[in-house]
Amino acid sequence: MTARLNVNIDHVATVREARKTIEPSVVEAANLCEKAGADGITIHLRQDRRHIQDRDLEQLRSVVSTYLNLEHAVTDEMLLIAERVRPDAVSLVPESPNEITTEGGLDVAGNVPAIADAVRRLKAVGIHVSIFIDPSIGQIDAAAEAGADQIEICTAEYAEMTLDREDQSSDPEKVAAEIARIAAAAKYAKEKGIVVAAGHGLTTKNVGALASMPEISEFNIGHHIISRSIFIGLENAVTEMIEAINVR
Numbered sequence: 001m002t003a004r005l006n007v008n009i010d011h012v013a014t015v016r017e018a019r020k021t022i023e024p025s026v027v028e029a030a031n032l033c034e035k036a037g038a039d040g041i042t043i044h045l046r047q048d049r050r051h052i053q054d055r056d057l058e059q060l061r062s063v064v065s066t067y068l069n070l071e072h073a074v075t076d077e078m079l080l081i082a083e084r085v086r087p088d089a090v091s092l093v094p095e096s097p098n099e100i101t102t103e104g105g106l107d108v109a110g111n112v113p114a115i116a117d118a119v120r121r122l123k124a125v126g127i128h129v130s131i132f133i134d135p136s137i138g139q140i141d142a143a144a145e146a147g148a149d150q151i152e153i154c155t156a157e158y159a160e161m162t163l164d165r166e167d168q169s170s171d172p173e174k175v176a177a178e179i180a181r182i183a184a185a186a187k188y189a190k191e192k193g194i195v196v197a198a199g200h201g202l203t204t205k206n207v208g209a210l211a212s213m214p215e216i217s218e219f220n221i222g223h224h225i226i227s228r229s230i231f232i233g234l235e236n237a238v239t240e241m242i243e244a245i246n247v248r
Helices: 010-019 026-035 054-063 076-085 112-124 137-146 156-161 172-191 223-232 234-246
Strands: 004-008 040-044 068-072 089-092 128-133 150-154 195-199 216-221
Touching: 004 223, 004 234, 010 026, 010 040, 010 223, 026 040, 026 054, 026 234, 040 054, 054 068, 054 076, 068 076, 076 112, 089 112, 112 128, 112 137, 128 137, 128 195, 137 150, 137 172, 150 172, 150 216, 156 172, 172 195, 216 223, 223 234
Parallel strands: 004 040, 004 216, 040 068, 068 089, 089 128, 128 150, 150 195, 195 216
Antiparallel strands: none
């Protein structure tokens, strides 16, 4: 069974917000991703509203015909928004005001009561709940204790090791060790009855090693796809990533 691909379109909004204008349209981007075969659309509504805005969530909830996955921090403001708009899924993520992008997974083990309450609230209105965590057995156990339906394994370390750039050469042993760590976490979570997703920094060049893991049923990928779309178009960029995932 091939893993699903949810395309994160945050950076379509990043370009729009650079000029505080109306284009490019996240609705059009979502439509093109679905047309190209994406299984879902992912967006991150940040507390500082640096890219996706509340109106984007409202509009996307009304037009996305596949699967709308909303990433947000564990705050009462965001939980109230999710409870009202009711995306298909919510991914609970850590968030820092000064970070460029999400830095590692959510510390569920250190915050089980608060996260369990958030999970309870979301599930009460029919939302599938995922938690973005590092590939750690302790964090998986905590996510299960909190009642999560799904975990999303943070692949940031693996992605950083496999960047294709002149100032960095991959250490095969370290890469293999990180792949093994992700595989072990995915297998452990699946055995506990938790759905497993993965994402953060993945590209068509490095996704294959993870796509070969049968326990991973979903990928959330954005930056690489949007970057590639500048040169080859959004539909082609989505198709390219689907093909890279399908080689398993």
